[in-house]
Amino acid sequence: VRGKSKKPKGFIVAIDGPSGAGKSTVSRQLAEALEGRLLDTGAMYRGVAYFVIQQGAMSEHEYVEIVKGISFSMDEKAGAMLINGEDLGAKLRTEEVGLMASLVSQFEEVRTVLTRHQRTLARVWAKKIPVVVEGRDIGTIVFPDVRFKFFVTADPLVRAQRRYDELRRRGVKRITLKSILKQNQDRDRQDSTRKLAPLKVPEDAVVVDTSTMKISQVVQFMKNNIQARNFPEE
Ligand code: DC
Numbered sequence: 001v002r003g004k005s006k007k008p009k010g011f012i013v014a015i016d017g018p019s020g021a022g023k024s025t026v027s028r029q030l031a032e033a034l035e036g037r038l039l040d041t042g043a044m045y046r047g048v049a050y051f052v053i054q055q056g057a058m059s060e061h062e063y064v065e066i067v068k069g070i071s072f073s074m075d076e077k078a079g080a081m082l083i084n085g086e087d088l089g090a091k092l093r094t095e096e097v098g099l100m101a102s103l104v105s106q107f108e109e110v111r112t113v114l115t116r117h118q119r120t121l122a123r124v125w126a127k128k129i130p131v132v133v134e135g136r137d138i139g140t141i142v143f144p145d146v147r148f149k150f151f152v153t154a155d156p157l158v159r160a161q162r163r164y165d166e167l168r169r170r171g172v173k174r175i176t177l178k179s180i181l182k183q184n185q186d187r188d189r190q191d192s193t194r195k196l197a198p199l200k201v202p203e204d205a206v207v208v209d210t211s212t213m214k215i216s217q218v219v220q221f222m223k224n225n226i227q228a229r230n231f232p233e234e
Contacts, residue, residue, distance in 0.1 A: 010036075010126035013226065014138035017152035018188050018199060019098075020159035022210045022218065026152055027134035029219045034226070036130030037074075039122050040081065041138065042101065044072060044114050046092040047083040049100035064109045072117050095183075102187055105136075106194045118142050136191055139202030148226050149205035152218070158211045160184055 013030065017023040024040065031038035048067045057063055073082045080087045091097070104110050118133065119142060125131045133142065139149035154162075160181040167175055191199040201207060206225060210218050 010129050012126050012146045013132045013148040014143050014146050015134045015150045016138050020163045021152045021154040023152045026218050027132050030222050031132040033223050034130040039133045041135035045101040045105045046097050048104050049097045060107050063104050067110045067113045102190050115142050136199040137197035139205050141197045149202050151201045151205040151207045155211040
């Protein structure tokens with residue numbers, strides 16, 4: 001019989017992948033399914049980008065000053081990340097902020113500061129609960145030693161179509177599939193070819209191609225995979 005005490009309370013799951021592969025939805029739902037918490041590291045880069053835009057910062061020096069001055073905490077009740085004490089929510093989800101996030105994420109000091117915050121937050125939470133950490137360099141740089149690593153990806157055309165559908169649902173009219181495909185390509189290139197912590201598949205990650213899978217199937221697959229390895233047959 002499996003003893004209850006054998007179940008580890010907290011552990012870290014690293015999820016990486018390109019934008020639009022379904023990574024954020026999958027990560028959020030996996031965190032829920034594990035009764036844990038999500039650390040959305042893209043939101044942290046977006047938070048920096050938001051203040052960069054708001055303050056009109058234009059140089060590396062200014063970006064670094066901004067990131068050093070930002071505090072990250074958790075609104076436990078709402079389950080939302082607070083950036084400088086504020087839940088920036090939808091303000092972080094614009095295309096402008098996304099592109100700026102991709103840009104500022106290329107600077108070493110910006111990454112160093114955010115990586116440090118990510119390690120601290122996730123390690124503290126993981127003492128008590130499972131923590132799903134989602135980003136581009138989680139399994140490679142931020143937590144290279146964790147057991148559970150996934151790389152979530154999908155066919156570029158599928159990713160573009162999903163994004164297109166999402167924008168249409170939100171009422172955005174003046175977009176084309178072609179322009180999204182191009183935008184994705186640009187962002188992927190920027191994220192994968194940058195010198196520091198480029199997006200790549202961690203050596204020991206389980207690659208999940210979501211092109212023909214439903215979100216619920218992806219989440220179930222990952223949960224099973226984690227549980228099979230976390231609670232091996234005695
Ligand atoms: O996942 P996202 O679209 O919210 O991320 C926005 C940008 O932030 C992404 O284009 C690259 C950067 N990023 C990063 O460099 N490293 C991470 N761990 C997460 C995001």
